[in-house]
Amino acid sequence: MKRVRDTGRKKKKKRLAPRQIVFSRKWAMPNSNTFDIKPITSLLKKYVGPIKKAGGVIIDPFARNSCWGTLTNDLNESTTAQYHMEATEFLDKLVEEGKTKADIVLLDPPYSPRQISECYKQIGRSVSSTDTQNARLYKKCKDSLDKLLNPDGMAITFGWNSSGFGKTRGFEIVEILLVAHGGAHNDTIVTVEIKKRNH
Numbered sequence: 287m288k289r290v291r292d293t294g295r296k297k298k299k300k301r302l303a304p305r306q307i308v309f310s311r312k313w314a315m316p317n318s319n320t321f322d323i324k325p326i327t328s329l330l331k332k333y334v335g336p337i338k339k340a341g342g343v344i345i346d347p348f349a350r351n352s353c354w355g356t357l358t359n360d361l362n363e364s365t366t367a368q369y370h371m372e373a374t375e376f377l378d379k380l381v382e383e384g385k386t387k388a389d390i391v392l393l394d395p396p397y398s399p400r401q402i403s404e405c406y407k408q409i410g411r412s413v414s415s416t417d418t419q420n421a422r423l424y425k426k427c428k429d430s431l432d433k434l435l436n437p438d439g440m441a442i443t444f445g446w447n448s449s450g451f452g453k454t455r456g457f458e459i460v461e462i463l464l465v466a467h468g469g470a471h472n473d474t475i476v477t478v479e480i481k482k483r484n485h
């Protein structure tokens with residue numbers, strides 16, 4: 287039998303090479319129904335399509351009339367979403383119930399304090415300065431969605447930055463899609479991340 291010599295040195299942990307991020311930039315007309323923007327529909331078909339077909343759970347807390355989610359919510363009661371709750375309250379309820387585990391989470395909130403304010407005004411709801419703190423809203427939603435997402439699950443975030451769910455929560459970016467809309471419009475930035483199993 288081969289004897290292993292104890293050198294007293296600790297074995298170095300093997301580091302996996304970081305994943306290559308798929309990066310692309312496409313042009314498309316702006317549309318407030320984000321998921322109807324052509325390159326975004328294609329991205330959703332690629333990642334969400336097969337999971338949905340296989341009966342997976344997809345949470346969309348800001349769904350408007352989109353049908354990509356299997357568990358959908360939107361504050362606005364005139365939308366086709368299944369629930370009409372404030373997003374953080376909707377997600378808190380799912381976490382508390384402890385029955386839902388998602389394969390994919392979609393996060394397409396209003397992109398700025400002004401957009402938040404417009405959404406509230408549209409439904410005749412008064413808006414406080416706390417409501418319009420978009421960073422606070424995103425953090426609360428991400429924390430809850432993280433709790434609801436299975437390891438190896440996918441988070442797809444839409445907005446004006448590529449922060450996504452981030453390394454600290456144990457997520458790794460697999461794809462970034464920039465959709466330019468021309469003129470003075472901001473790009474729509476789509477960040478696709480995987481929740482690492484051993485975080």
Ligand SMILES: C[S@@+](CC[C@H](N)C(=O)[O-])C[C@H]1O[C@@H](n2cnc3c(N)ncnc32)[C@H](O)[C@@H]1O
Binds near residue numbers: 394395406
């Ligand atoms: C960017 S849109 C989502 C568009 C959708 N992904 C689509 O492709 O059609 C954001 C949606 O969030 C809703 N909303 C805004 N603030 C909300 C809140 N605090 N909780 C729940 N829904 C909210 C708005 O009514 C709006 O429909």
